[in-house]
Amino acid sequence: MTTWETETRRVYAGGRTFGDHGAFEILEGRVRYSVDPADPRNRGIVDLAFAPRDESGRVGFRGDFTIIAPRDTTARKLLIDVPNRGRRLAFSILNRARPTELLEDPCAPGDGFLFRRGYALASIGWQWDVSNGLRLDAPEVRADGEPVEGDVVCRVQPGTDRAFVFFGQLGEVTYPPADPHDPGSRLFVRDDDNAPLIEVARHRWRFARERNGVVERSDRHIHLDDGFERGRIYTLVYRARGARVAGCGLLALRDAAESLREGDGPVAPGIRRVVAFGASQTGRVLRHLLHLGLNTGSRGKRVFDGMHVHIAGGQRGDFNHRFAQPSSAGVPAAGQRFPFAGTRVRDPLTGATAGLYDNLTHMPKVVITNTSFEYWRGDAALTHVSPDGTRDLVPHPSERNYLFAGTHHVNGIMPPTNVFAATGEKARYAFNVVDYSPLVRAAFANLDAWVSGTTPPGSRVPSLRASTLVERSTVLRRFAAVGGFRGLDPDRLGGLSALDLGEGVEEGVCDFPAVEGKPYARLVSDVDDSLNELAGIRLPEVALPVGCHTGWNPRHPEHGAAELPAIFVGFSHFDGELATPGEIERRARDCVRTLVADRFV
Incomplete structure (x- = not known):
């Protein structure tokens, strides 16, 4: 049950029109959720049974929303935008609004990519511990009436x-x-x-x-x-x-999407397709939602037709255990456990057999996009290779998986710098400059077409079969042969491991710190003679090549641990003679024509 409380409703983007869909309006407010702890659809939510209940035995909570929808026509498609730490994502990543525009208006339309395609957009607050942006008021866990x-x-x-x-x-x-x-x-x-x-x-x-x-x-x-x-x-x-029921954020995404789909919200009835988009933290949120099987609505019907899971790697996250911290990253906890791939497979380290989608009654179409960084972090390859790294997995029929070769987590950064703007800290080399925005849009467009019946391009990931999936040490040896280059220590690079979190972990109660066992496979794409990645979708900068572009970058010696990677970034290095500008342009056009023909841009 959801109740929408619209606090503001106004014309969007000054009345700008978006093709045949006309002008849009923007609505902001709060959603009241009411869920039944006894409903089998909610059984995977940790501690929901210990949340306070109303007179009817239901658990209530509230969250923020922003909706942008056609003012005078009916939207047939809805995008659920999953905010990252309270920040709306689709406006920058899919609509490509500039940072300066977003400073003035966090919902700036950019070039209107989504709205020109007929999408209504709903950003739904799901995270309870953010101080700014869209959030959720998650209920507190109570045992015998007292905080736990x-x-x-x-x-x-x-x-x-x-x-x-x-x-x-x-x-x-x-x-x-x-x-x-x-x-x-x-x-x-x-x-x-x-x-x-x-x-x-x-x-x-x-x-x-x-x-x-x-x-x-x-x-x-x-x-x-x-x-x-x-x-x-x-x-x-x-x-x-005073733990909160963090998993209520996952229920909020499901129930808000169902309500809008069924015409029970503030958007005009008529939505036929619902897709979700999440990046980094919220890509992991979508993986967690899928793992819990949260794609069946209260009427027993499908909620999400498709999901675009961007730069999440092979992890889930701190979204559904007691004292979970949704913003946490890199700390071994319940969300870093097997399974990692959609395809059902046996884990030789724990003896378990499972797939990420095992609990789903209604399987959506899933498009996975990762950069080189998520592979070098040590987990993205687990979405398509066995946990021990000995064999490629048969792709799940409802999934496509793409590596954006030679890119990094935070997208291309120009002008070149090695300084993190937010902290002032440095990496050893100037950050990666390759802009993969066209690839993200194409992947989303292919998902949009897929949920309507058009088969997308096949997956493009490194594989054992093609001899393009290798240990990180293999690639680092190639870089070490370059005079004066300082790389990473392969023996000190992290990744995922089998975890012992105590006897209560299946009920969502973890013992910390986790006892880490044997490591899972930590594999990356091999590189060619130009030291650019061989596998995945290769943009002209990587394919021609113009420079060398990576998903990893050593920490700067000023900040210690110079043999370990800086968080989120790769580097671009330009050396040697380049072809003439005319020759580069000709070859780049040929490369782009191929990418367009293959539907990757």
Whole structure:
């Protein structure tokens, strides 16, 4: 059950028209959700049974929404845009609104790509712990009427030597410690993700910060006697109080989509197709939603016809366990466990047999797009290879999987720089400049056509069969042969491993830190003589080639751990003689014509 409360309704984009679909309007407000914990469709949501209930025995919660829909015509297609940490995605990634436009209006239309194709768009708040943007008021977990306590885990890798660090996970601190003086709180340190955790004596650290030379209590910082060392990885585990039912965010996405599809929301009835788009964190949200089988509505019908899962790799995330932190990334937890691929396969490390889509009654069409970064992170290959990396998997018939060769997580960055604008920290080399935006749009357009019956292009990923899927060390040896080049240490690169999270993990109660077992396969595309990736969809910069473009980039020595990768970025390197501009243009046009013919741009 959903109730839509529209707070503002106005003409969108100054009345600009979008082809035959005319002018649009924008609606913003709140959605009231009401779910039945006894409904079998909701059985996978951790702690839903412990949330407060109303007189009818249902659990209620509310969330934000933004809807943009035709003003005078009826939309036949709906895109559910899954906000990343409160930020709407489709306007920048699919409509290609410029950053300057989005600063003035977070819903700037860009070139109107979606609206010209007849889409209504609904951005649905699903994350409860964001302070800005679209959010959800998730219910609290109660046991015998009292808030529950449990373990929280955080990861910190400082870029400078410092006396204290903030331990928020790509955002605010989700759960402050229940007792800052708890002797059971633990802090560990290691030099890389493959090294053993070394516990730091409790008397040497505390929940505190320094201000004007004075150490003062803080529930968002930890202070260490000898200071934190740049580049080292610190893992913090402590007890918190007052868990939220984080999985209600997944129910919000499902139920809002169903309501709009069935004509029960503020959009005119008539929607025939519903697709979802998520990127990075929210690509992992969609993978989690699929894994839980949340694609059946209250009337027993399909909710989503298709999903575009962008730059999620092979992971799910912190979206459905007790004391989950939805913004967390890189911390071994419940969302980093098998299965990784849609195709059903046996995991030789745990003995389990499963596929990501096993719990679905209604299978949507799924388009997966990843950059080289997600492969080098150590998990994207698991979407199409066996967990031990010994064989290619038979592709799932309702899935397409594409690698954007020679690209990185945050898309091409121009003008060239090696400095992160948000933090001022550096990577060793200038960031990757390859703009893969045309590939994202084409992948979405192919999904749009697929849900209406047109078969999309086949998957383009590296494979064992084609000898293009290799260990990271194989590629790094090729780079090491280049004089003066400083690469990564392959023995220190992370990835996914079999995890022991305690006996309660199947009920969503985890013991932290996770005990990490044997590693899963951590494979990447091999490279050609120009050191560009052989497999995947190759844009002209990679195929011609014009320079060398990667999905990995070493940390800058100033920030420590220079043999480990900087987060999210690759690099572009230009060396040697290039062909004449005329020759480059001719070859680039030939390359683009082939990409267009293959429906990749």
